[in-house]
Amino acid sequence: MSMTQDEEVMYNAAKSAFDQAYVPYSKFHVGAAVKTKDGKIYSGCNIENASYGLTNCAERTAIFKAVSDGYREFESIMVIGDTEGGCKPCGACRQVMSEFINKEASVYLTNIKGEIERYTMEQILPYSFEKEDM
Numbered sequence: 001m002s003m004t005q006d007e008e009v010m011y012n013a014a015k016s017a018f019d020q021a022y023v024p025y026s027k028f029h030v031g032a033a034v035k036t037k038d039g040k041i042y043s044g045c046n047i048e049n050a051s052y053g054l055t056n057c058a059e060r061t062a063i064f065k066a067v068s069d070g071y072r073e074f075e076s077i078m079v080i081g082d083t084e085g086g087c088k089p090c091g092a093c094r095q096v097m098s099e100f101i102n103k104e105a106s107v108y109l110t111n112i113k114g115e116i117e118r119y120t121m122e123q124i125l126p127y128s129f130e131k132e133d134m
Contacts, residue, residue, distance in 0.1 A: 086117035098128035
């Protein structure tokens, strides 16, 4: 599938983050980019740690960077990995994504070959734990 110009911008940001991944243990690079409601793009990479449970995924890195700058709502997110088909977010990332990305927002799963899969947040996490569940 081909990408729109907007998707290409996000892809390039996610790919640049992918290239910065700190993955000395798994060697599995992941990059992500989130787009704010006003069009600003934040990117992030996965960052491993010798104490593996302290590793942070690319999706959360991108979201946390944007949140730390005051953003709370995103219109889309893109994830890229060296995978067959689009790179799938882990469960923890899907839950964090659902906190800031509305159910109808675009979730793009891509790979370094430029293949893209398009979903909504609702499709990738249909039964998220929400504020109303507390």
